[in-house]
Amino acid sequence: MYLLLDEPSFRLQTTLVMEIGLNEAFLLQHLHYRSLISKNERDGYKWVYKTYEDWKEEIPFWSLNKIRRTIYSLESQGYLISNSSYNKMKIDRTKWYRVDYTKPIFHIQKGTVDISD
Numbered sequence: 001m002y003l004l005l006d007e008p009s010f011r012l013q014t015t016l017v018m019e020i021g022l023n024e025a026f027l028l029q030h031l032h033y034r035s036l037i038s039k040n041e042r043d044g045y046k047w048v049y050k051t052y053e054d055w056k057e058e059i060p061f062w063s064l065n066k067i068r069r070t071i072y073s074l075e076s077q078g079y080l081i082s083n084s085s086y087n088k089m090k091i092d093r094t095k096w097y098r099v100d101y102t103k104p105i106f107h108i109q110k111g112t113v114d115i116s117d
Contacts, residue, residue, distance in 0.1 A: 019105050020079060023062075023070045028079055030058070032099050040096070042086050047096040049086070071097075079103055 003009055016025040034048040041047070050058075055067045062070075074080035082095045099106075 016105065020077060021073070023066065024074050024077070024079070027055075027059075027067075027070045028074060028099060031080070031097055035098060040086075042096070045098050047083070047086065047098050049094050049096040051094050071095075 010026065010030065012022075012025055012029060016028070019025075020028065031048055035046045038046045038048050040049060052064050052067050052071075055071075056062065056064055059067065071080065071082070075082055079100055080097055081100050082097050084093055084095050086096050087094055
């Protein structure tokens with residue numbers, strides 16, 4: 001085994017980090033993984049819905065402010081599409097997220113983002 005600890009790990013790709021930033025690449029990669037196992041399909045896309053606090057549970061070494069800033073950055077750059085209209089109750093402001101795979105960066109390597117271990 002090539003890892004220091006025998007536990008699940010995160011993987012980053014240099015091209016993605018260089019294009020959108022370290023934090024953004026990390027969160028986007030994690031969202032990609034989550035969308036692969038998501039059962040929430042709307043309008044032909046798989047979505048992941050989470051509050052900022054939910055993200056904090058999954059990424060415990062980040063502050064809530066860093067999570068908010070990173071999500072905002074990804075939304076601003078167009079890599080992350082978010083929506084809150086899929087919630088059943090109007091007062092529920094939980095955001096639903098998906099990666100915008102139409103961005104050119106995702107077509108560099110055979111049209112996929114590698115998340116293999």
